Amino acid sequence: MMKHQIARVLVLVSIAGTCLSTASCQKTDPNRKETIPVCGEVYVDGQPAAMLQIQCHPVEGMDTQQPTITQAVTDQEGKFQLATYEAGDGAPVGEYKLTFVWQNFSAVAASYSGPDKLKKRYADPGKSPFPLRVEKGKQVDLGRIELSTK
Known part of the structure; x- marks a missing residue:
């Protein structure tokens, strides 16, 4: 009888330990900022732009306490969803300024190379005509963003 009670206690302790260790592994980073979904699509010269790089630049400058990088790459239809952590x-x-760079993508090297097909026209956040305001609780759909190589 005593052996069964000890066995039960050991099983319960091991289950509790597993639950606690699993719970501690699933905690989110306390420094992680809340993110709001942002989507859109990019067309260049009237056509969907695939593999175009988009980056968000905070208007107030980089948060030095909790720095983040928010970016996206367009899919084959020119659509994108911004990403910060995942x-x-x-x-x-x-508030952000959006920049766009469109280079050749090498699947073999998994990297971009070559000149910007947009001729760096949209690469400078200081000159970007594309503002983005992200507000708490409000998903953002930027719709179609039209760029030009000319």
Whole structure:
């Protein structure tokens, strides 16, 4: 009888330990900012632009306490979802300028190379005509963004 009680206690302790260790592994980073989904699509010269790089630049400058990088790459239809911590999670609340760079993508090297097909026209956040405002609780659909190589 005593052996069964000890066995039960050991099983319960091991289950409790597993639950606690699993719970501690699933905690989110306390420094992680809340993100709001942001989507859109990019067309260049009237056509969907695939593999075009998009980056968000905070208007107030980089948060030095909790720095983040928010970016996206367009799919074959020119569609994108911004990502900060994981694919499609969006951008932290704030005001941004969007920049766009479109280079050749090498699947073999998994990298971009060559000149910007947009001739760096949209690469400078200081000159960007594409503002983005992300507000708490409001998903953002930027619709179609039209760019030109000319």
